Amino acid sequence: MLHDLRELYQAVILDHAAHPRNQGKLATATSDQLVHNPSCGDTIHLYLQVIQGRIAAIEFTGSGCTISQASASLLTTVIKGKTMQEALTLADHFSALAMGQAAPKAGLGDAVILTQVMQFPTRIKCATISWWALKQAILTEQEEEA
Amino acid sequence: MLHDLRELYQAVILDHAAHPRNQGKLATATSDQLVHNPSCGDTIHLYLQVIQGRIAAIEFTGSGCTISQASASLLTTVIKGKTMQEALTLADHFSALAMGQAAPKAGLGDAVILTQVMQFPTRIKCATISWWALKQAILTEQEEEA
């Protein structure tokens, strides 16, 4: 009965939650986005440094459950170095997959494991919240540029 | 099936409703009381002239259903000439009878017919409202005297 759970909470996920990558308050950030999940108190604050349309650096701070923290950590590893457009596409793909819809998995790396969260409808938001923050941050960045 | 109704709406009641006695706004009133039944809009305004503790004159104005108008009319015929104490006692007896409780009928005259209203719980207030006004008016009168 814990089979589905094992698919979600794989070793790499537990590792990212316990030892988050790119944690910090990026001093050189060109935009940032704070999101909050009122239903559980999870918080993710994402910091992006965009240079010539490319996400040159990315960090996050926050607190919350395994899923939300691992998701943010994985996001940073996947997104670093991508163009804003690539990042937006990946964010859309991740969210779609996490909600059980069809979408390409290419480019998501280990983050794709977290799309198993679709088996746990009440936890989907934990996985998608940081990707949503990413999208908001990029849209803000683009608006400011325009 | 209209048997109980016939007991209530006797000829004398219909007559009092159609031709109310002592209708008017007593010019010599020493106290008066306006009551209103919000559930049906019935209104009774009772005017008393008290001389040396006795209700020397009594009139009413108002509008409403057969029961409320007949009750006010009958009340005035019964009460005229009674002492305040006698009137209070009669008011208590009438209200008790109308709610199906035991009480003496003596002194109520034809008004006693209206205590049949106890068979129609939703109409009890129509019958008792003028007696309640009488009680309030007398209590006010007594307070002012004291």
Add this chain to the structure above:
Amino acid sequence: MRRSDFPELTRRIGDQPLTYLDSAATSLMPTPVLKVLQAFYATNYANVHRSVSTLGYEATNRYEEARQQVARWLHAGSDEIIFTAGCTDSLNLVAATWGRQHLHAGDEVVVSIMEHHSSLLPWQQLALQVGAKLRFIQLTPAGTLDLEQARTLFNAHTKVLVLTQVSNVLGCENPVGQLAKWAHAVGAIAVIDGAQAVPHLAVNVAALDCDFYAFSGHKLLAPTGIGVLYGKRVLLQQLPPYRYGGEMIADVSCETASWADGVQKFEAGTPNIIGAIGLAAALTYLTKIGWQRIWQHDQVLLQDLATRLAAIPGVTLYGSGPRYGVISFNLAGVHPHDLATVLDQLGVEVRAGHHCAEPLVHALGTESTVRASVFLYNDQTDCDRLISGIKTAKEFFHVT
């Protein structure tokens, strides 16, 4: 139509069969709706939102599906549908939030003389508090809204139009779309009371272009304690909360708080989950029978009643057709309460009084009326029994 779905119709009043002609007060509950409630209690019942557990998730889904169903039916977005405790609660919400924010001294509220107290009073009292003014749309001699006069009431001071779509006394449908246009033309919003409209008319809030639309579940086969407020998305976003409490917050500290997005902001505390499920079940039940069929059925009965009542010497009908759901009348020489008591003795349940619409009833030149109202479960026999009951009452009170 489907009388057998309504167990209460088989009971007796004293020794008489029941003729229920008071659906405008509260409609009866059909067994299929009760069965949905029963099944929900037996399987998915739990508190909604904020739970990671399966039961909470299922209950939340059912609750939100109910919202979506109401939204589709009204032609609204589900982020425009607030569940409330009833129509009265819905109407108070608008005055307490939008009203308090926007109504100031010197402003004007255009309100029809037909309003139910639940529609009139929140604005009357707010106007008294802030020094705003109520301007009433009066009746024509035919008992319809005087549109000529109405048109003159809208001006630069008008902030709100408060209007019932169907009068709970006259049964007439008011031209909501037209009046809302006049309101919008002067920058006012239109707050529509749909309590008596939703059971008897196709309502499309988008087409009406009203800003708020309110109704109660219990007049529509659903349980008591559940109501709906539709509000235009852009307006809802700008409104402050109505009540404060659990589930309507984003974040709370000792000193301050921020609010949840969307309609949750207006649903403080545990909502009436079972009421929302019941409302959805009632809509499903009515849709299955077919709204058109129901409306036509109601129309035929009311038309018939109108004709036969008008033919009784001494009967005054209020308003003029077409009527939706309700018909009001008086019988010369018999007070409405006396008439209702005789009818009750005959098993015919009507309502007598001012129907929570005192200003209208006074404008009609009376203190109270008798009101008969019909819904899908009524039939020709019910009409026959009302008519024959009135004749009995005439004999009983010796009026000719």
Add this chain to the structure above:
Amino acid sequence: MRRSDFPELTRRIGDQPLTYLDSAATSLMPTPVLKVLQAFYATNYANVHRSVSTLGYEATNRYEEARQQVARWLHAGSDEIIFTAGCTDSLNLVAATWGRQHLHAGDEVVVSIMEHHSSLLPWQQLALQVGAKLRFIQLTPAGTLDLEQARTLFNAHTKVLVLTQVSNVLGCENPVGQLAKWAHAVGAIAVIDGAQAVPHLAVNVAALDCDFYAFSGHKLLAPTGIGVLYGKRVLLQQLPPYRYGGEMIADVSCETASWADGVQKFEAGTPNIIGAIGLAAALTYLTKIGWQRIWQHDQVLLQDLATRLAAIPGVTLYGSGPRYGVISFNLAGVHPHDLATVLDQLGVEVRAGHHCAEPLVHALGTESTVRASVFLYNDQTDCDRLISGIKTAKEFFHVT
């Protein structure tokens, strides 16, 4: 105890039997209560008050009998019992009427750090609006209210004490009577949130001498959408209405209105009739089983849970006994939501989060907790399954 009366307990979560440990959010509904609702719908259902018909009279009687039953049970007068849409609605009513009337700039509200958002926010927001100040009763290290500190908070500026009788996170009972005395000594009133107290304690509002007391039906086997506000007679008489609408008026004209006497003034519109009938049926059901028996049963289960939870390495219990209905804890190295998800997979339904008591949860030094709550239908097996579930979670997440 009477598990067979609760059909939902026989359902499964995935392939697992259900262990329902979330009654503090919403209690399940027993078949006998549902049967009362069903019978009411089938025989006496109608709108209440203002009707001369038999059906309306019967429904009104049942509704008013429900009020009397609640009054007797709380040791109050039936003219002191207002039916509302829920505990949140009740608590908002007090702030919106008494609060708006009496709270001014510079006044102070003494409020415990334990309050549910529904109890805190109406006063926090009112205080922000009028420029009054909230003064918080803090926790002792043992997780109880700090009475020494509390005592220092009452002064001539204090207008209200806002206090939960039983915390929905800690399960502790606060000394309401004592604190109400301190409030009264400085001329303040005591507003008590009884949402979590009524299922697990004998409540006597007269003995507590509180001024207002609020709770919800749905935590007490009754339907959602019904709540109660007790208010002292003399206070209720002085209050303005809360919502405006049908049934709460004495007289209405176009320009002004006057209000009904007594509690009707606070019940605008069609009340939740079926909710009130359900609440009365739930009280009857619980009384029949015996409150003492139920409380003792709950105590035994919670005591057992507390002992066994404390014995699990890594478990932190919040607060200290005796606990009423709820127990909160955390497991080191496992976030409450992850723990709740594992438990849910095992069929064990608990709640994880801030439980609508953010200030308290922060004061406890955390962001969220796991909460298990029990009621009469829980048994030893439920406790066993929770304890074994936590052990499974420890293995699953490799915490030691």
